[in-house]
Amino acid sequence: MQQSSRDNISELTQSGNTNVANVNQSGVESDSIVTQSGNISDAQLIQTASASSSTVIQSGEELIARVNQAGTNQSSRIEQSSPNNPFPNLRATVSVTQSGADNTSDVFQSGDTTSGLSNGYQFTGSPIAGFGNSPAASVIQSGTNNDLDLDQTGSSNLAFSNQNGTDNEIVALQTGDNTFAQIGQTGISNLVDLTQASTVSSNVGIARAVVNQTGNDNRATATQNGTASGFFSTNLEVTQTGNNNQSDSIQSGTNDVAFVDQIGNLNRSTVTQNAGGVSNFADVNQTGDDGLSELTQSGTNNRATLNQDGVNNDSFITQTGSGNIATVTQTSTGNLSNVNQTGTGNTATVTQGGL
DSSP states (O other), X not given: OEEESSSOEEEEEEEEEEEEEEEEEESSSOEEEEEEEEEEEEEEEEEOSBSOEEEEXXXXXXXXXXXXXXXXXXXXXXXEEOOOOSSTTOOEEXXXXXXXXXXEXXXXXXXXXXXXXXXXXXXXXOSSTTOOSSOEEEEEEOSBSOEEEEEEOSEEEEEEEEEOSBSXXXXXXXXXXXXXEEEEEOSBSOEEEEEEOOEESTTOOOEEEEEEEOSBSOEEEEEEOSEEOSTTOEEEEEXXXXXXXXXXXXXXXXXXXXXXXXXXXXXXXXXXXXXXXXXXXXXEEEOSBSOEEEEEXXXXXXXXXXXXXXXXXXXXXXXXXXXXXXXXXXXXXXXXXXXXXXXXXXXXXXXXXXX
């Protein structure tokens, strides 16, 4: 523990077998509270800015939390709680790096690692060194006025986030088993609201959600509460590089896959993959402006692709059958398409606009 300058406060409590805490505070008005209770705990905290505050509370077997704050008015709170499990070298690991101004980060981890990830799944190339199986989170904030609230209460959850823009917000809740989330924000005033409450089949499934926002004033909400039976078999990717776009995605079926790309401005996309559906695929590409897409899938092995360019185009696709294929392409201005497939093995191709 090393403190320099004025008004630095550090409170450290350790109990257990092997607890190590490193606190280095340099600046003014820095606060640090580290409480560790468990078998093997490791907490490293470095604050070199003014008005920084960080709280790390760890209770479990192998827990590692590392916080690095360099800026002004930053705050980070980490709470980890993991029950006993029969697997060696399991960790609930958090790594938070904040280098901007007015950043805040909240991470809550509670659960175990006794589900599918312990059956051979290892996430290699992780931003967290030495990471194997666990609930784990890595948070990097280097912009201004960014906010992140991450809560992991399920089993074998992983979340990685990177905020480099301004006034961005991430709210992530992982209550299911074997979930993977990666969120990146480099624009201004973007919002991501992600809930992963999926279940696994035969302890081998993993649900994946990736959201990247590089534009401004974009909104992305996503809910995964279905079932995954394979590695990333439930998969959602949302990319927003335009401005003022809205994406809402719900995956409640089994092994659903959805891709949403919003490159234009003022687009709206809704993807709903209902419970009872199996292996449905949705691909929405909005490269124009003021587009509307509503895509609903309730059957099995359906595929829907929308390519929406131009201005003020509307597309509605509903698939409740099995093995259906719908492809809609909209260019020019003011087009309307409505595709409804309820049978088996049907193919619909809609092209609206110039050649």
